[in-house]
Structure formats: C-alpha cells, structure tokens
Amino acid sequence: MKNNSTGITGKIKSMSDTNLLLLITVVVFVLMYIGAVLFLGKGFLKPQTFCNILNENAALIIMSCGMSLVMITGGIDISVGGMAALISMSCAVLIDRKGGSLAASMMLALGIGLAYGLIQGFLVAYLEIQPFIVSLAGMFFARGMTTIVNTAPFNVQSKAFAALKNTRVYLPFGSVNKRGVFVHSYVEIGVLVALAVVILMFIFLRWTRLGRNFYAVGGNKQSALMLGINVKRTKFLSHLICSLLAGIGGYVYFLHVGSGSASHAAGAEMNAIASSIIGGTMLTGGVGNIIGTFFGVLSLSTIKNIVASAGFDQAWWSGITVAVMLCLFLVIQSIVLSRKSR
Amino acid sequence: MKKSGTGLFRNQLFIPLAALLLLMIFNLIADPSFFKISLGYNSAGNPVLSGYLITILDYGSELAILAIGMTLVTAASGGQDISVGAAIAIAGSVILRVLCGTNPRPDKMQAPIIVAFLVACLVAALFGAFNGILVAVFRIQPMVATLILYTAGRSIAAWINNNQLPIVKDPSFKYFGGLIPGIPIPVPFFIAALCVLIIFLVLRFTTLGLYVQAVGINERAARLNxxxxxxxxxxxxxxxxxxxxxxxxxxxxxxxxxxxxxxxxDIEMDAILAVALGGNALSGGKFNMWASILGAYVIQALTTTLFKFNVQSDALPAYKAVVVIILVVLSAPTVRNKIYEVTKKFRTRKQEGEAV
Incomplete structure (x- = not known):
C-alpha cells in the first residue's frame, strides 16, 4: 500500500479495473461537456439542455443498464432495439386500434420483455448457444414481427396516452428565458423511471449477493462454479433482467415518441452497447458499473449533440461518431486489460 | 472404428441437403409451378431463362460468395463478421464513385470497370484488415469488433458519394448482375462458380484450410507449432x-x-445462416466449404419460397430468425448429446430385440 500510494499514478495503478474505467468515463464526459460549453456557446450551460439530453435518452439509459448487466455476466444482447420497435408498434396498435387501456399496454410491454428474457435466457444459459447468435435472431425476429403486426407507421391518437406522454415534472431550478421570465426546467416521466432503474440496479449489483454473482460468473466461470455459484441460473437471470429492462425501456421509448414504426429505435442496441463500453463495462465480462453506464449514455449523446451543432448535421455523421467512440474505448479497454497481465 | 450407421447423420452435407429436400417437397405440394423453367426473350431480344429455380441460382450467388469468406472467418476466429452488408455498401459506393467520378450522372464511364473493381477490392480488403486487426491484435470478440463497421459502414458509403445516388448508364456494367447477350444463364452464377473454383484450388493446393482450422481449434497450440x-x-x-x-x-x-x-x-444474417446451415461450428475450428456454399443456396431457396407466398420483404427476417433458432438449438452440444443418447438407447434396444 505504501509503495502504491505515492502520487496519482500510484493511485491509478492500485485501482480496480471497474473504478479505473469509471474514472476515465467521468473525466471524458466532464471534459467533453466543458469543451462543448467553451466552443459551442452557452447553450450547453442551460439546465434545460441537460434535461433534454435526459429526456431523449431515458429509454436508452434503461436499456443500457440491462445491457451492462448482461455484459458483466459475459454475454451480450443485441435484440433490445428490435424489442423497442416491436413494443412501440404493439402498444400503439393495442391502444389505438383495439381500444386497450394504458395499463394493458404496459402489461403487454412487460410481457414481451418477459417472453424474450425467458427464451433467450434459456437458449443462452441452458443450451449454451452463443448469446450473439441468439440475440441476433431475436433482433431480426422483432424487426420482422413489427412489420407483421402493422406495416405503416402511425401516431397514437388516444387522449389518455397523450396526457401521460405530455406529463412533465418541473424541477426547482431553471433558467431565465429571452423575455426575462424564469422558466423551470422539466423532465419527462421516463427520466424518473430511468433514474430509479439506475439507482436500483446500482444497489442490486453492488450490495446484494446475487448482484456480486454476476461479476463472479463474468470474471471467471470456472472459479464461480467452484465457489458454488449456479452459473447457468445466473446467466439465465442476467438475460431475463436485461430483456425485462428492455421491455420497460421499450415502453419509455414508446412514451417518448408516441408512435409505432418498424424503423423505430434503429441502432438502439448499438447505442446501448457503446454506452456500456464507454461506461467502462468490459466485453470480456466481470468488469462494469451502472453509474459508468449512465455516464456512458450521457457522453454518447453529448458528443452527438456536439457533432450536430458543429454543423455536421447529416444523419451519417451520427453513425460514424458512435463507431469512432466505440472503437476508441474498445482500444482503451484492450490496453487496460494488457496492463493487468504485465 | 466409428460406427458407420450414423455416417449419413455425421456427414456435414446432410443438414443442408435435408433442408433443401424439405423445402422442395413443400414447394412441390404447395405449387409445382415452382419448378417450371421457361426460355423467353427479354426486351433487348436476348434469350433468358426464367423460373424460380433460376432466381435461386441467380440471387444466391452473392450469398454463396459471402459464405466462402464467412466460413473462413468463422473457422479462424470463432465469431462472425456482421459488417458484410455495410461493407458491401462501401465497396459498391467505391465502384460507382470510380466509374462516375464527380458527376453523378455521366454519359460515359470515367474509368474501366476493372479499375473500379480493383479499387473496391483494395478498399474492402482494407476494411477487412481493420476488422481483422481489432479481432486478432486487440482481441475483441469478432461480432462486437465488426459491430463498429456495421454501424458506420452505410454512413461511410453515403459519405464516399456525397450522399448522391450515381447512375451508370453504360450497358456493359449491367453484365455482371444480368445477362451477357446470347447466354441465357445469369452471369452472377458464373461469377459465383468462378469464386468457388478459386477457393477450391486454394484449399486444395495451399495450406490455408489446414492453418485456419488449426488456429480455430486451438490458437496456442497453433502458435507453438x-x-x-x-x-x-x-x-x-x-x-x-x-x-x-x-x-x-x-x-x-x-x-x-x-x-x-x-x-x-440483412445479408449478414443470411451469410451467418448459410455457415450454420452447413453444419459448421459457429464457435470456430473445422469447416466444410461445400456445406456452407450449399447452405447459401438453401437460404436463397427459402427466401424465394417466402417471396413466392407473398411474404413482405420486411417481414422476412422474422421467419429466418425462427429457422436460425431451430438450427442452432439442433446443433447445440447439449441437445446433440441428448439426441445421440436417445438414438443410442433406441439402437441398443433394437439390437437386443434382434438377439432375442
């Protein structure tokens, strides 16, 4: 301890992988946000700008939490984006065409999540099929199914739904607008759900026995088995929880966009994976932090906002930006990993 | 000595052949016109064969070509490349960019097709090398490493041509995906056959196949050797x-x-499916090139059949996903062992019965 505690480099060396990667993420996010404020004007200083990032990414935050859990356990799930599209379309059809209630649509979203979790979890954990293949099939199934449920995209007209969608939670702080009137910042309901999920998942993964099991299984399956952990059940649970969260995330997404379309949430799985990786979750499993994932989502959307407001507003830049970020952080992880083995 | 009674089951070609047979029987019962091939003339007056079987041969070509590469990648790295669709967009964009130059609607091609093709080969190989380096040097899982290009690929493709849609008017460019006057069989089939021939010669006369399998089975042992x-x-x-x-x-x-x-x-899905249908382990190691190529045509037969029954192209993935799941479940080691145990029990019981 004495040898290591000299100076910052010593402290960094003695950190666990999880904390080191979390530190990198938070630093990157803060630097990026400061950079945005300095170079792109004071717009980024307004509380509402930050709240809008949250509003737009509430669903992504929830999905990313599930994704991080699966990745910590050593798997991956790329079906979450497809599920969001399927849930949006199914719920839109249920509410508008079949006259279903809001509660019924929520149950439907959870039901789809549960069904996905049970099937994918079973295939991955008990039949030992590669999670990527399983969830790739899951993604294509969801996308195809969305078209089968309804082909044309449409907006939900229901008044009860619109009321829920437009519910805003005003915060005690805000900014002065152009007329000099003080305006409270607001967030949508989805953000509250997302924050609750982040906090619950953080507590779950940090301080419960089952939560630690996920790290153990992802870190080393063999030793986890020796410790008496039920590896298969843990893997199954990770996929089940991920899909359930994807179900909730899908509903929050639906609540945000208020329409059903087969092209909804395109690339959401990619964003969720990228957020988790940027947030310090390792693809090899065993390393990760939900708070990091939360910052990962924020970093990703901040850089997207920067790219958009810097004038590169064509749609393709967004894809390239995400890919570059992902590539960068994957290489960082690879270096961190090799640091350990040296 | 191994039991030869299960030889047919053990043969890798069994799965794609059985799947093909099932599809064909289904089509025969549902609508025999599936097998009709007619010789007609297109608008330019050239002879052309038409029919669902020809469609399968024609449109299965790209898939068969991709299956060749995908099989090698699967065998060597134990993962799949999911960026092939995006990479095709990039390579195609490069071809058009070279052929059309800066003007998206030129009357004449700005460069010979072969030059455009070679440039596309170079670019595609570079992107392949990029994926390969991420996988081999940085040790990222293949599917996640290729996820980068999967996201960015189509954006890069649009960027290469400034988001314009160039059109090549020269009829000679159409030969590669259509017909050469006088020959009624679609050209893509010949291109695929040529690729298959090349890979056959490479596998036959070089150690590529052996090395790829050695690396896929045990990387450490391969390095020690x-x-x-x-x-x-x-x-x-x-x-x-x-x-x-x-x-x-x-x-x-x-x-x-x-x-x-x-x-x-969605071609990446089909290419992976072709490899899986060929009975190749998706976790790497041994491979059978013929089974993959046959698998590619079976996938195309499935697609054509679904199209024939008026399934929307957007809904196709749902059906294929079900096929993938059934395939991977059947080829999962745990399920295989169960099936093997059951058949073994059945066989011993039968032998006992014969003995009595």
Whole structure:
C-alpha cells in the first residue's frame, strides 16, 4: 500500500479495473461537456439542455443498464432495439386500434420483455448457444414481427396516452428565458423511471449477493462454479433482467415518441452497447458499473449533440461518431486489460 | 472404428441437403409451378431463362460468395463478421464513385470497370484488415469488433458519394448482375462458380484450410507449432473483404446504382445462416466449404419460397430468425448429446430385440 500510494499514478495503478474505467468515463464526459460549453456557446450551460439530453435518452439509459448487466455476466444482447420497435408498434396498435387501456399496454410491454428474457435466457444459459447468435435472431425476429403486426407507421391518437406522454415534472431550478421570465426546467416521466432503474440496479449489483454473482460468473466461470455459484441460473437471470429492462425501456421509448414504426429505435442496441463500453463495462465480462453506464449514455449523446451543432448535421455523421467512440474505448479497454497481465 | 450407421447423420452435407429436400417437397405440394423453367426473350431480344429455380441460382450467388469468406472467418476466429452488408455498401459506393467520378450522372464511364473493381477490392480488403486487426491484435470478440463497421459502414458509403445516388448508364456494367447477350444463364452464377473454383484450388493446393482450422481449434497450440494466428485471422478477414467486393460488384451491377440504406440489407444474417446451415461450428475450428456454399443456396431457396407466398420483404427476417433458432438449438452440444443418447438407447434396444 505504501509503495502504491505515492502520487496519482500510484493511485491509478492500485485501482480496480471497474473504478479505473469509471474514472476515465467521468473525466471524458466532464471534459467533453466543458469543451462543448467553451466552443459551442452557452447553450450547453442551460439546465434545460441537460434535461433534454435526459429526456431523449431515458429509454436508452434503461436499456443500457440491462445491457451492462448482461455484459458483466459475459454475454451480450443485441435484440433490445428490435424489442423497442416491436413494443412501440404493439402498444400503439393495442391502444389505438383495439381500444386497450394504458395499463394493458404496459402489461403487454412487460410481457414481451418477459417472453424474450425467458427464451433467450434459456437458449443462452441452458443450451449454451452463443448469446450473439441468439440475440441476433431475436433482433431480426422483432424487426420482422413489427412489420407483421402493422406495416405503416402511425401516431397514437388516444387522449389518455397523450396526457401521460405530455406529463412533465418541473424541477426547482431553471433558467431565465429571452423575455426575462424564469422558466423551470422539466423532465419527462421516463427520466424518473430511468433514474430509479439506475439507482436500483446500482444497489442490486453492488450490495446484494446475487448482484456480486454476476461479476463472479463474468470474471471467471470456472472459479464461480467452484465457489458454488449456479452459473447457468445466473446467466439465465442476467438475460431475463436485461430483456425485462428492455421491455420497460421499450415502453419509455414508446412514451417518448408516441408512435409505432418498424424503423423505430434503429441502432438502439448499438447505442446501448457503446454506452456500456464507454461506461467502462468490459466485453470480456466481470468488469462494469451502472453509474459508468449512465455516464456512458450521457457522453454518447453529448458528443452527438456536439457533432450536430458543429454543423455536421447529416444523419451519417451520427453513425460514424458512435463507431469512432466505440472503437476508441474498445482500444482503451484492450490496453487496460494488457496492463493487468504485465 | 466409428460406427458407420450414423455416417449419413455425421456427414456435414446432410443438414443442408435435408433442408433443401424439405423445402422442395413443400414447394412441390404447395405449387409445382415452382419448378417450371421457361426460355423467353427479354426486351433487348436476348434469350433468358426464367423460373424460380433460376432466381435461386441467380440471387444466391452473392450469398454463396459471402459464405466462402464467412466460413473462413468463422473457422479462424470463432465469431462472425456482421459488417458484410455495410461493407458491401462501401465497396459498391467505391465502384460507382470510380466509374462516375464527380458527376453523378455521366454519359460515359470515367474509368474501366476493372479499375473500379480493383479499387473496391483494395478498399474492402482494407476494411477487412481493420476488422481483422481489432479481432486478432486487440482481441475483441469478432461480432462486437465488426459491430463498429456495421454501424458506420452505410454512413461511410453515403459519405464516399456525397450522399448522391450515381447512375451508370453504360450497358456493359449491367453484365455482371444480368445477362451477357446470347447466354441465357445469369452471369452472377458464373461469377459465383468462378469464386468457388478459386477457393477450391486454394484449399486444395495451399495450406490455408489446414492453418485456419488449426488456429480455430486451438490458437496456442497453433502458435507453438510455428503458425502465426494473428496473421491467419487477419488474412481470413481480408479474404472475406475480397468476397465482399465481388458481391458488391454484382449488387451494384444489378441496379446500375446504389441505395445506401437498402443494399445488401440483412445479408449478414443470411451469410451467418448459410455457415450454420452447413453444419459448421459457429464457435470456430473445422469447416466444410461445400456445406456452407450449399447452405447459401438453401437460404436463397427459402427466401424465394417466402417471396413466392407473398411474404413482405420486411417481414422476412422474422421467419429466418425462427429457422436460425431451430438450427442452432439442433446443433447445440447439449441437445446433440441428448439426441445421440436417445438414438443410442433406441439402437441398443433394437439390437437386443434382434438377439432375442
């Protein structure tokens, strides 16, 4: 301890992988946000700008939490984006065409999540099929199914739904607008759900026995088995929880966009994976932090906002930006990993 | 000595052949006109064979070509490349960019097709090498490493041509995805056959196949035996890149133009499916090239059958996903062992019965 505690480099060396990667993420996010404020004007200083990032990414935050859990356990799930599209379309059809209630649509979203979790979890954990293949099939199934449920995209007209969608939670702080009137910042309901999920998942993964099991299984399956952990059940649970969260995330997404379309949430799985990786979750499993994932989502959307407001507003830049970020952080992880083995 | 009674089951070609047979029987019962092949003349007055079987041979070509590369990548790295669709968009965009120059609607091609093709090969090989380096040097899981290009690929393709949609008017560009006057069989089939011939010769006369399998089965052992696993993995991705360039030539030639978001959409799924259907382990190791190629045509037969029954193209993935799941479940080691145990029990019981 004495040898290591000299100076910052010593402290960094003695950190666990999880904390080191979390530190990198938070630093990157803060630097990026400061950079945005300095170079792109004071717009980024307004509380509402930050709240809008949250509003737009509430669903992504929830999905990313599930994704991080699966990745910590050593798997991956790329079906979450497809599920969001399927849930949006199914719920839109249920509410508008079949006259279903809001509660019924929520149950439907959870039901789809549960069904996905049970099937994918079973295939991955008990039949030992590669999670990527399983969830790739899951993604294509969801996308195809969305078209089968309804082909044309449409907006939900229901008044009860619109009321829920437009519910805003005003915060005690805000900014002065152009007329000099003080305006409270607001967030949508989805953000509250997302924050609750982040906090619950953080507590779950940090301080419960089952939560630690996920790290153990992802870190080393063999030793986890020796410790008496039920590896298969843990893997199954990770996929089940991920899909359930994807179900909730899908509903929050639906609540945000208020329409059903087969092209909804395109690339959401990619964003969720990228957020988790940027947030310090390792693809090899065993390393990760939900708070990091939360910052990962924020970093990703901040850089997207920067790219958009810097004038590169064509749609393709967004894809390239995400890919570059992902590539960068994957290489960082690879270096961190090799640091350990040296 | 191994039991030869299960020889047919053990043969890798059994799965794709059985799947093909099932599909054909289904089509025969549902609508025998599936097998009709007629010789007609197209608008230019050239003879052309038409029919669902010809469609399968024609449109299965790109898939068969991709399956060659995908098989090698799967065997060497134990993962799949999911960026092939996006890479086709990039390579196709490069071809059109070279052919059309800066003007999206030129009356004459600005460069010979062969030059455009070679440039596309180079670019696709470079992107393949990029994937390969991420996988082999940085040790990222293949599917996640290729996820980067999967996201960015179509964007890069649009960026290469400034988001314009160039159109090649020269009729000679259409040959690669259509017909050469006088020959009624679609050209893509010949291109695929040529690729298959090349890979056959390569596998027959070089040690590529052996090395790829050695790396896939046990990387450490391969290195101890003097192989360079990093190089071989990158090489397999580069070969896939070349396959992508060929497929891109066919795809762009079919339309004489490109649609960045639609070209080769979901083809990665089909290519992986072809490898899986060929009975190759998706976790790497041994492979059977013929089974993969046959698998590619079976997938195309499935697609054509679904189209014939008026399934929307957007809904196709749902059906294919079900097929994938059934396939991977059947080939999962745990399920295989169960089936093997059951058949073994059945056989011993039968033998006992004969003895009595």
């Amino acid at each position: 003097g192989l360079n696993p990093v190089f071989i993995k990158i090489l397999s991705f580069v070969i896939l890149g070349l396959c992508v360039a060929v497929a891109a030539l066919i795809k762009t030639s079919r339309l004489s133009t490109i649609n960045y978001s639609v070209i080769a959409k």
